[in-house]
Amino acid sequence: MNKNGAKISDIILRTENLGRTVPAESSSRVVIDSISFEFHRGKIYTVVGPSGSGKTSLLRLFNRLDEKSRGEVYYENRRIAEYAVTDLRRKIALAFQIPYLFPGTVASNLSYCCPDQTVPDDSSLARYLKLVGLEEELAGRDSEKLSVGQKQRVALARALVQEPDILLLDEPTSALDPGASRTIEELITNLNNELQLTIIMVTHNFRQALRLNGVSLVLVDGKLIESGDSKALFTNPENDLTRRFVKGELR
Ligand SMILES: Nc1ncnc2c1ncn2[C@@H]1O[C@H](COP(=O)(O)OP(=O)(O)OP(=O)(O)O)[C@@H](O)[C@H]1O
Numbered sequence: 001m002n003k004n005g006a007k008i009s010d011i012i013l014r015t016e017n018l019g020r021t022v023p024a025e026s027s028s029r030v031v032i033d034s035i036s037f038e039f040h041r042g043k044i045y046t047v048v049g050p051s052g053s054g055k056t057s058l059l060r061l062f063n064r065l066d067e068k069s070r071g072e073v074y075y076e077n078r079r080i081a082e083y084a085v086t087d088l089r090r091k092i093a094l095a096f097q098i099p100y101l102f103p104g105t106v107a108s109n110l111s112y113c114c115p116d117q118t119v120p121d122d123s124s125l126a127r128y129l130k131l132v133g134l135e136e137e138l139a140g141r142d143s144e145k146l147s148v149g150q151k152q153r154v155a156l157a158r159a160l161v162q163e164p165d166i167l168l169l170d171e172p173t174s175a176l177d178p179g180a181s182r183t184i185e186e187l188i189t190n191l192n193n194e195l196q197l198t199i200i201m202v203t204h205n206f207r208q209a210l211r212l213n214g215v216s217l218v219l220v221d222g223k224l225i226e227s228g229d230s231k232a233l234f235t236n237p238e239n240d241l242t243r244r245f246v247k248g249e250l251r
């Protein structure tokens with residue numbers, strides 16, 4: 001047990017005084033400011049906050065797309081620097097805000113993900129497509145002929161082919177209309193239930209965090225200002241900045 005009463009094995013990812021500073025015009029700029037947090041296995045987390053608050057920057061530190069300046073990130077209780085980067089990125093997979101697909105078929109997009117991994121066979125491809133709510137027939141379709149919503153699903157399937165433990169999602173619905181967004185939200189909830197995947201999703205929309213019904217982290221100016229059960233947090237925020245964010249005063 002640790003000081004918060006959690007069994008160590010329940011904690012899949014943990015940050016300790018995590019910080020990142022980037023060069024700015026005449027000095028430097030702190031984009032992530034001493035964040036300590038424990039992510040528990042199999043839960044859904046939403047990282048919420050105004051534009052420029054450091055949400056994307058935080059995700060990118062988890063699989064070393066960016067490097068930390070201070071503090072530490074532990075995955076399965078080991079410092080992430082101890083893993084080979086390719087292994088880490090397979091275990092902690094990131095799907096980007098705008099789904100980027102290679103020219104070619106859906107099937108080839110699902111195979112490109114794994115340079116030194118077995119290419120999924122037809123039955124696994126069908127399984128991954130089904131997991132993201134796409135018809136098996138879509139495997140042979142040209143990726144450029146898909147709708148944005150379908151592209152986002154293929155991008156999710158491509159992340160899943162790597163059989164990650166943690167799925168990082170950076171505003172996966174920002175390019176979608178409200179209907180398609182809801183469908184992706186349902187898909188995320190199903191993936192969490194069916195695969196017991198730990199999901200950490202960035203959104204600037206606290207209502208989306210409420211619908212996903214997990215644990216939220218609120219970032220403002222690179223600081224974790226409040227965290228907890230999304231419903232409790234956003235219906236009764238303790239921090240004045242969270243209250244202002246909910247009212248739409250911080251963007
Ligand atoms: N490599 C970098 N060099 C300079 N500044 C950076 C770099 N990476 C991030 N920043 C700055 O860090 C701050 C946080 O950026 P970040 O993209 O993490 O915010 P965000 O919360 O994801 O915003 P949005 O909601 O607009 O996507 C911004 O001011 C951004 O300009």
Ligand SMILES: [Mg+2]
Nearest residue numbers: 055056057170
């Ligand atoms: Mg961002």
